[in-house]
Amino acid sequence: MRYFITFAYNGTDFHGSQTQPNGNTVQAEMEAAFATILRVPVALTFAGRTDAGVHAEKMVAHFDVEKALPANFAGRLNNLLPDSIAVSDICRVINEAHARFDAIERTYRYRITTRKDPFLYINHTRVAKGLDFEAMNQAAKWLIGKQDFASFCRTHTDVKTTICDVREARWVQENETEAYFVISADRFLRNMVRAVVGTLFEVGKGKMTEVEFKAVIEAKDRCRAGHSASAEGLSLVEIIYPKNNYV
Numbered sequence: 001m002r003y004f005i006t007f008a009y010n011g012t013d014f015h016g017s018q019t020q021p022n023g024n025t026v027q028a029e030m031e032a033a034f035a036t037i038l039r040v041p042v043a044l045t046f047a048g049r050t051d052a053g054v055h056a057e058k059m060v061a062h063f064d065v066e067k068a069l070p071a072n073f074a075g076r077l078n079n080l081l082p083d084s085i086a087v088s089d090i091c092r093v094i095n096e097a098h099a100r101f102d103a104i105e106r107t108y109r110y111r112i113t114t115r116k117d118p119f120l121y122i123n124h125t126r127v128a129k130g131l132d133f134e135a136m137n138q139a140a141k142w143l144i145g146k147q148d149f150a151s152f153c154r155t156h157t158d159v160k161t162t163i164c165d166v167r168e169a170r171w172v173q174e175n176e177t178e179a180y181f182v183i184s185a186d187r188f189l190r191n192m193v194r195a196v197v198g199t200l201f202e203v204g205k206g207k208m209t210e211v212e213f214k215a216v217i218e219a220k221d222r223c224r225a226g227h228s229a230s231a232e233g234l235s236l237v238e239i240i241y242p243k244n245n246y247v
Helices: 026-038 073-080 133-143 192-204 210-219
Strands: 002-009 055-064 085-093 105-113 145-148 163-173 178-185 234-240
Touching: 026 055, 026 073, 026 085, 073 085, 105 192, 133 163, 133 178, 133 192, 133 210, 163 192, 178 192, 192 210, 192 234
Parallel strands: 055 234
Antiparallel strands: 002 055, 002 085, 105 178, 105 234, 145 163, 163 178
16 A cells, blocks of 8 residues: 655754765654554655755655554654654555656745844845845746756756756745745756755846846856855745545
């Protein structure tokens, strides 16, 4: 039987979402909790990979078990998992459902603040005042559509294609000191959102024009884009699947 599990995590203390030889990860913590309760190893397949320090308000993974899950399984997982990981839902899906390949849209938010506030630094990146949000939004319009985003992809990444279909990309100012960038697409490349945000910061500071930003996209060259924005402001916030995936 195949299940989808939906959960959130604060990535501050993790070396990314997926298991790796050195450093604690979200996947390692969750699979250990599964094994403790079910007494058998269970492999989780995540909808995507997040880097060290990046958060997820909504992440989905699939897993297979031979028997139906015990009562209150989600609650028992939450009792075992650290405070930085919280399971919100577990549901049956068709056996062919795939958490990564079946996702039809993903959405990230990158939050920033100009205010010095130790309680915001968990999921906001502090930036200097004076960013030109109108200019950044004009430049961000060039991200919309199905095109090659190699300029915003981490180098030496093993992917078959760097083409993504971006459906939304815009800055939203919440108040005088806080704002966020929201971007939705069918898929994202490694480090893509942070590279996009870092390059848009160059536009917001007046160091890059809208025309130059468009040229960065067209160049398909990571060296042409700006530095990647830091990890703490980035969160995966939504993943959408076809309705026929669910039992």
